[in-house]
Amino acid sequence: MRILALLLALLVAAPAAAAQKGDCGTIVIPTGVGVSSSADITSFSPLFGTSLYNAQSAALLYLGLIWLNADRQIDWSRSLASSITTPDQGTTYLVTLRPWHWSDGVPVTTADVTYAFQLIQEMGTTYPGYGTGGMPTIIKRLDVIDATHFKVVLTRQVNPVWYIDNGLSQLEPLPRHSWSHYTMDQIWQSQSTPSFFNVVDGPLKIQRLDVGLDAIFVPNPAYEGPKMHFQRLVFRFLESDGAEIQGVESGDLDLADLPDALWNTAHDLPGIYTVQLPPSSGWNEIQLNFRNPQSAFLNDVRIRDAMQDAVDQNQIIKLVFHGAGKASYADLPPLPPDFLSPAMRTGQYPVGYDPAKARALLAQAGYTPGPDGMMRKDGKPLMFTALFSTGDADITQEVELIQADLRKAGIDMKVRQIEFNQLLALLYGPPDGWQAAWIGETTGAYPSGEGSYATGAGENSGGYSDAEMDKLIDASIYQPGLNGLYAYEDYLSAQQPTLTFAEADVVVLARDRIHGVDKFIDANANYYPEQLYCTEGST
Amino acid sequence: MIATRLASSTLTIFILVTLVFFMAHLTPGGPAYSILGMKATAASVQQLNARLGLDAPIWKQYLIWWWHLFQGKLGYSYLLSRPVGSLLWQYEINTLVFYTVSIVLSTALSILLGLVQGVYFGYWPAKLIGGLQLAGYALPGFFVAAMLVLWFSVELHWLPASGISNLREVHPGVGSYAAHLVLPVVTVTILTVSGLSRYFGEAVHEELGKDYVRTARAKGVSFQAILFGHVIRNALRPLVTILGLSFPYIFTGGVIVESVFNYPGLGWLMWRSALSQDYPILIAIVLIIGVLTILGNLLADIVNGLLDPRASYE
Numbered sequence: 001m002r003i004l005a006l007l008l009a010l011l012v013a014a015p016a017a018a019a020q021k022g023d024c025g026t027i028v029i030p031t032g033v034g035v036s037s038s039a040d041i042t043s044f045s046p047l048f049g050t051s052l053y054n055a056q057s058a059a060l061l062y063l064g065l066i067w068l069n070a071d072r073q074i075d076w077s078r079s080l081a082s083s084i085t086t087p088d089q090g091t092t093y094l095v096t097l098r099p100w101h102w103s104d105g106v107p108v109t110t111a112d113v114t115y116a117f118q119l120i121q122e123m124g125t126t127y128p129g130y131g132t133g134g135m136p137t138i139i140k141r142l143d144v145i146d147a148t149h150f151k152v153v154l155t156r157q158v159n160p161v162w163y164i165d166n167g168l169s170q171l172e173p174l175p176r177h178s179w180s181h182y183t184m185d186q187i188w189q190s191q192s193t194p195s196f197f198n199v200v201d202g203p204l205k206i207q208r209l210d211v212g213l214d215a216i217f218v219p220n221p222a223y224e225g226p227k228m229h230f231q232r233l234v235f236r237f238l239e240s241d242g243a244e245i246q247g248v249e250s251g252d253l254d255l256a257d258l259p260d261a262l263w264n265t266a267h268d269l270p271g272i273y274t275v276q277l278p279p280s281s282g283w284n285e286i287q288l289n290f291r292n293p294q295s296a297f298l299n300d301v302r303i304r305d306a307m308q309d310a311v312d313q314n315q316i317i318k319l320v321f322h323g324a325g326k327a328s329y330a331d332l333p334p335l336p337p338d339f340l341s342p343a344m345r346t347g348q349y350p351v352g353y354d355p356a357k358a359r360a361l362l363a364q365a366g367y368t369p370g371p372d373g374m375m376r377k378d379g380k381p382l383m384f385t386a387l388f389s390t391g392d393a394d395i396t397q398e399v400e401l402i403q404a405d406l407r408k409a410g411i412d413m414k415v416r417q418i419e420f421n422q423l424l425a426l427l428y429g430p431p432d433g434w435q436a437a438w439i440g441e442t443t444g445a446y447p448s449g450e451g452s453y454a455t456g457a458g459e460n461s462g463g464y465s466d467a468e469m470d471k472l473i474d475a476s477i478y479q480p481g482l483n484g485l486y487a488y489e490d491y492l493s494a495q496q497p498t499l500t501f502a503e504a505d506v507v508v509l510a511r512d513r514i515h516g517v518d519k520f521i522d523a524n525a526n527y528y529p530e531q532l533y534c535t536e537g538s539t
Numbered sequence: 540m541i542a543t544r545l546a547s548s549t550l551t552i553f554i555l556v557t558l559v560f561f562m563a564h565l566t567p568g569g570p571a572y573s574i575l576g577m578k579a580t581a582a583s584v585q586q587l588n589a590r591l592g593l594d595a596p597i598w599k600q601y602l603i604w605w606w607h608l609f610q611g612k613l614g615y616s617y618l619l620s621r622p623v624g625s626l627l628w629q630y631e632i633n634t635l636v637f638y639t640v641s642i643v644l645s646t647a648l649s650i651l652l653g654l655v656q657g658v659y660f661g662y663w664p665a666k667l668i669g670g671l672q673l674a675g676y677a678l679p680g681f682f683v684a685a686m687l688v689l690w691f692s693v694e695l696h697w698l699p700a701s702g703i704s705n706l707r708e709v710h711p712g713v714g715s716y717a718a719h720l721v722l723p724v725v726t727v728t729i730l731t732v733s734g735l736s737r738y739f740g741e742a743v744h745e746e747l748g749k750d751y752v753r754t755a756r757a758k759g760v761s762f763q764a765i766l767f768g769h770v771i772r773n774a775l776r777p778l779v780t781i782l783g784l785s786f787p788y789i790f791t792g793g794v795i796v797e798s799v800f801n802y803p804g805l806g807w808l809m810w811r812s813a814l815s816q817d818y819p820i821l822i823a824i825v826l827i828i829g830v831l832t833i834l835g836n837l838l839a840d841i842v843n844g845l846l847d848p849r850a851s852y853e
Contacts, residue, residue: 026707028706043620051576125582130573130580192621193620211803212619212807212811239799240686243701245800246701250693419568420568421814421816425567426577427579458583505585
C-alpha cells in the first residue's frame with residue numbers, strides 16, 4: 001500500500017516538476033515575432049522608436065511612466081508611476097513615482113522625467129510621438145515637486161483618459177546622469193551603440209548588436225521586477241517568413257510566426273506546437289486621397305460606404321487567414337468593450353457586407369452600370385488605383401479578393417505595387433500622386449482620431465476634412481467620460497474616411513522546450529520576457 | 540599603357556558613381572521615410588532631411604560627398620547609425636571569407652571537371668558532366684539554396700539554416716562559423732562550377748585538337764606531360780579572364796544567396812541599402828564594385844601575361 005502511494009505520488013509529481021519554470025539558457029527568436037514580419041533593430045532609444053522593432057527593443061530596456069495592458073488598463077506593477085491624479089478633472093496631473101533604480105544603482109527621479117521631456121521638445125516634429133496625446137505642445141509646464149513627485153499642467157482641460165493613455169504615457173524617464181553630457185546629435189548617432197545604453201531600468205540590457213544580423217539582450221541584474229528565466233534573449237533579423245519557419249524547424253529559432261501560406265503544413269511539425277495570439281492592435285486599411293482632383297468621387301460618403309459594403313471580409317478571413325482573424329468596419333483596433341460604443345459592443349455597424357446595399361448606394365449617387373457591368377456617371381467609369389507595398393503574400397491575396405469584390409459591385413480598383421519608401425513619399429507628396437494606398441495602421445491606446453482625421457492633422461495624408469468629425473474628435477479629447485469617444489467611433493464608422501479590412505490573428509510556432517508564449521506577447525505588441533520559461537532540464 | 544588604362548578606369552568609376560548618386564537621390568522617397576516609417580509626416584520628413592543634410596541641393600550634396608571621400612570618409616549610414624567605413628568592413632570580412640572559399644573550391648572543381656570533360660570529349664564521362672553542368676546552370680540560385688536548406692537543415696538537421704554562427708553559444712568557435720558556411724559555399728560552388736567547368740572543358744578540348752599537341756604526341760611525349768605541361772596552361776587563359784571578372788564578387792558578394800541564408804555580406808547590405816535608400820552605403824559599395832572590377836580585369840591581364848608571354852600590354 002505504501003509502495004503504491006509512493007508510486008502514485010511520483011506519478012503526480014513528475015509532470016508538476018516538468019512544468020516548473022526552468023532556465024532556457026539562450027532563447028533565439030525573430031524580431032517582430034507575434035506581431036509582424038522580421039526586420040532590423042536599428043535603434044535602442046525610446047526617443048527614436050519609429051519602427052515597431054525599435055520601439056519593442058527600447059521597451060525592454062526602459063520602463064515607461066505607465067504601462068497599458070491589452071485591455072487599455074494601467075498595469076501599475078509594470079509602471080514607474082505609482083499613482084496619477086487630476087485634482088481639477090483634466091488640466092493638472094499629479095504623478096508619483098514608485099521607488100525604482102537605474103541599473104547602476106542611481107534612483108529614478110523626476111529629474112529623469114524632466115530630462116526626457118526636454119529631449120522631446122528639442123526633437124520637435126521628428127519625435128515619433130509628436131502630436132499624439134498633444135505631446136509636447138499641450139504641456140504648458142512640467143513642475144518638479146520633489147524627487148518622486150511632479151506636476152504636469154496642460155494648456156487646457158482635456159479628457160484625463162485620453163491624456164494619460166496617449167500623452168502622459170510618453171513621458172518615459174531617461175537616465176539624465178548618464179546622457180545629459182551628450183548633445184542631441186550625439187544621442188542620435190549613438191542610438192544603435194549598445195554601450196550607450198549601459199544604464200537602464202527595464203528588465204533587460206543590450207549586450208551586443210550585430211548590425212543587420214541580431215541583437216542580444218541579457219537580464220538586467222539590478223532589475224527590481226520579476227526574474228527572467230533565461231541567460232540571453234537573442235532577436236534575429238530574418239529576410240523572410242520562410243526563413244523563420246526553417247529556423248524553428250531546424251532548431252535555430254525557438255519561436256516563429258506562422259505565415260498563412262504555410263498554414264496547412266505547419267500544424268503537424270514534430271517538436272513544435274502552435275499558439276494563437278489574440279487579435280493585434282493593428283489593422284489594414286486603404287487610405288483615400290481626397291486632395292486628388294481625379295478622386296473627387298471619394299468625397300461622396302455613399303461611394304465610400306458602398307465600397308466597404310461590397311467587400312466580404314469573412315470570406316477573406318476564411319480564404320487567406322484560415323478563419324483566424326476579425327473583420328473591421330471602422331478605423332479602430334480591437335478594443336476592450338469599455339472603449340467601444342454601445343452599438344459596436346453589440347456588433348452593430350452602419351456598414352458591413354451587403355452587395356445589394358452597395359449597388360443601391362451607388363445608384364443613389366448617380367451611378368449606373370455600363371455594358372461591361374462597371375459603374376459609370378456622366379460617361380466616366382468608377383475607377384481608381386490603389387498602391388500597396390511589395391513583399392507580403394497575405395496582403396497581395398487580400399487585395400486581390402477586395403479587388404474582385406469591388407468589381408462585382410461595379411467598382412474598378414486597379415492595383416499597383418511599389419516599395420514602401422516610395423509609397424510613403426507619395427502619401428505626403430503632390431496631391432495628384434496617388435488615389436488610394438494600402439497601409440497597416442495602429443492608433444494610440446485611446447483611439448481618438450486627432451492624428452489621422454482631424455483637418456490638417458499630421459498623419460492625415462489624404463486631406464480628409466469634415467467639420468462634424470473635427471467636432472467629435474474634439475469632444476472625445478476634451479470632454480470627460482467616454483461618450484465623446486463613442487460618438488466619434490459611430491460617426492467614423494458611418495463616414496469611412498478610410499476603408500478598413502480584416503487583420504489576421506497571429507499564430508506563433510514554438511519549440512516544445514519553450515513555454516509562456518501566450519503571455520509573452522500581448523495585443524499591443526508588447527513583450528513580457530519574464531513570461532518565457534523552459535521545461536526544467538531542457539537547454 | 541598602364542597609365543592610360545588607369546586614367547580611363549578612373550573616368551569610368553567617376554561616371555559610374557555620378558550616375559548612381561544622382562539616380563539614387565532622384566528616386567522618389569528617401570531615407571527619411573525609411574527612418575520615420577509610418578510616423579512620417581511632411582513636417583517630420585522635412586526636419587529630418589535638414590538634420591541629415593538632405594535638404595541641400597543635389598549638386599551640393601554631390602560635391603560634399605566627393606570632398607569627404609578625398610578626406611577618407613565614406614559617410615554615415617542614415618538607418619544603421621554607424622560610419623559607413625566600419626559597416627563595410629564588418630560585412631566585408633564575412634563576404635571575403637565566404638566567397639574566397641567558394642571561388643577557390645569552384646576553381647579547383649571546375650579545373651578537375653573541365654579536364655575530364657575535355658579529355659573524354661564525346662564519351663560518357665563528358666556527356667554526364669555536360670548534363671550536370673546544364674542542370675546546375677539552369678537552376679536559379681535561390682532554388683538551389685532553398686533545397687539545400689530543406690534537406691540538410693530542416694530534414695536531416697545536419698547543418699544550420701542561416702546566419703554565420705550558432706547564437707546559442709556565448710562564444711561560438713571556428714567550427715560554428717565553418718558549419719554555417721557549408722551550405723552557402725556549396726550553393727555558390729554549384730552555381731559557379733556549372734558555367735566555369737564548361738568553359739574550361741571547351742578550352743581543354745580545343746587545345747587538345749591543336750597542332751602542337753599532335754606534334755608533341757608524334758615526338759613521343761606522354762599524354763600526361765602534354766596535358767599538365769602545356770594544355771592546362773593554355774586552357775587556363777579564358778578561365779583566368781572569367782575569374783578576373785568574378786573578382787569583385789569576392790568582395791561584394793551576391794544578393795540572392797546571402798539573402799536566402801541571411802548571411803550578412805556586402806551584397807545583402809547593398810540590396811537593403813538600395814531598398815531603404817541609405818545613400819551613403821549604396822554609393823560606397825558601388826564605388827568599391829567599380830574599383831574592384833577594374834582591378835580584377837587588370838589582374839586577369841597580368842596573370843594571362845604570365846601564362847602566355849606572347850601577350851603584350853603595349
